[in-house]
Amino acid sequence: MSRRTPRIFAATLAVAALALGACAEKTADEPAASGSSATASYPVTVGSLTLDKRPEKIISLSPTATEMLFAIGAGPQVSAVDDQSNYPADAPKSDLSGFQPNAEAIAGKSPDLVVLANDTNKIVDQLGKLKIPVYLTPAAITLDDSYRQITELGTLTGHADQATDVASRMKDDIAKLVKDLPQRAEKLTYYHELGPELYSVTSKTFMGSLYSQVGLANIADPADADGKNGGYPQLSQEFIVKANPDFVFLADSKCCQQNADSVKARSGWAGLTAVKNNQVVPLDDDIASRWGPRVVDLLRVIIDAVAKVPA
Structure with a gap:
């Protein structure tokens, strides 16, 4: 478990057990839509958390939260991020x-x-x-969870308008992608x-919910x-060879150098439909x-991968 992906998996699984972008590159890199951050009124309350004034020294210990904070224009208020936050x-x-x-x-x-993904070692207390x-x-289970976290971070940091804009653009972009x-x-x-x-992941996870939106069936569902x-x-x-999936999506292409050739070389995998039809798709591990x-x-x-297969 010393490699990067298993570590990420272990952390993700722990969160799942406990709790259960081109909005793109420009969403995080370019300034968010103009908003009223300078005039946002405090105190503000999200759940049980109340802030009396706008935070100016935010620490993000979640790579996802880091991306969200920068996307909504709160980047200048972030003073430190964790050792896994590599974007932006x-x-x-x-x-x-x-x-x-x-x-x-x-x-x-x-x-x-401080923004955290989970309450490891009772750090919140x-x-x-x-x-x-x-x-x-x-860890989000649905896209609505993601939208909610973005807008709540906007409220807390004084970027409510920008956060609403980011979430709205995500919804619009996803709707357009799925529609066709x-x-x-x-x-x-x-x-x-x-x-x-x-x-792997089942349809009950956040990642699985994305595939469901695309209309794909998950071979891992019966396993859990x-x-x-x-x-x-x-x-x-x-199990995988017997299920013979139409697609293999690799979320270990960066950490573990997995690709179409390495998949094809696995015992019995050369006969998979995904391999024979060149439908082994590398993903960005981080995203x-x-x-x-x-x-x-x-x-x-x-x-884009699914659209290439004739209906």
């Missing part, structure tokens, strides 16, 4: 960990807001005792690979019908493990 490139990366957050290290940076406000952004998909008498099937160890794996079952070579604005980019890759 100019995010102030630090040695802070989101997987094993350390309250003392976080407090040492004097934040006025630890920071609460230090009077440090915390906003949790747990051909109707099929029988659904095409897919296997989504988290790592070479053959961990009882939900005991939290939507992230480990499949076997035999495929997050639920921020770049999910539009991810859907575009998936839809």
Whole structure:
């Protein structure tokens, strides 16, 4: 489990068990739509969190939250991000960990807001005792969860208008992408690979919900019908070969150098429909493990691959 993808998978699975972009590149890189951040009135309340003034030293310990904050125009207020936040490139990366957050290290940076993906080691309570406000952004299960987190971050940071605009553009872009998909008498099937160890996702996960929007059937669903794996079952070579998916989507192309050739070389995989029809699709590992604005980019890759198959 020393490789990058299994670590990401382990963290994602833990979140799933606990809680259960081209909006694109420009969404994060270009200034968000003009808004009233300078005149936003405080205090503001989201859930049980109330901020008396606009936060100016935000620490993000979630790569997804980092992308969201920069997308809505709150980037200048972010003083530090965790060691896995690599987008956008100019995010102030630090040695802070989101997987094993350390309250003392976080407090040492004097934040006025900390954004976390999960409450590992009861870090929320630890920071609460230090009077440090915390906003949790747990792993999304649906796109609505993603939209809600974006708009709530907008409210907290004084960028409500920009956040609403980002969420609206995501919805519009996704609707346009899905609208033109051909109707099929029988659904095409897919296997989504988290790592070479053959961990996958079911339709009950955020990633699975995206494939469902595209009209694809998930071969992994029967492997976790009882939900005991939290939507992230480990499949076997035999299971996948027998299921014979129409598509293989690789979310381990960067971390583990998986590609069409490496998949074809696996025992029994050369005969898969996905392999024979050149429908092994590499995904960006980072985007495929997050639920921020770049999910539009991810859907575009998936839809472009599906659209090539005659209805």
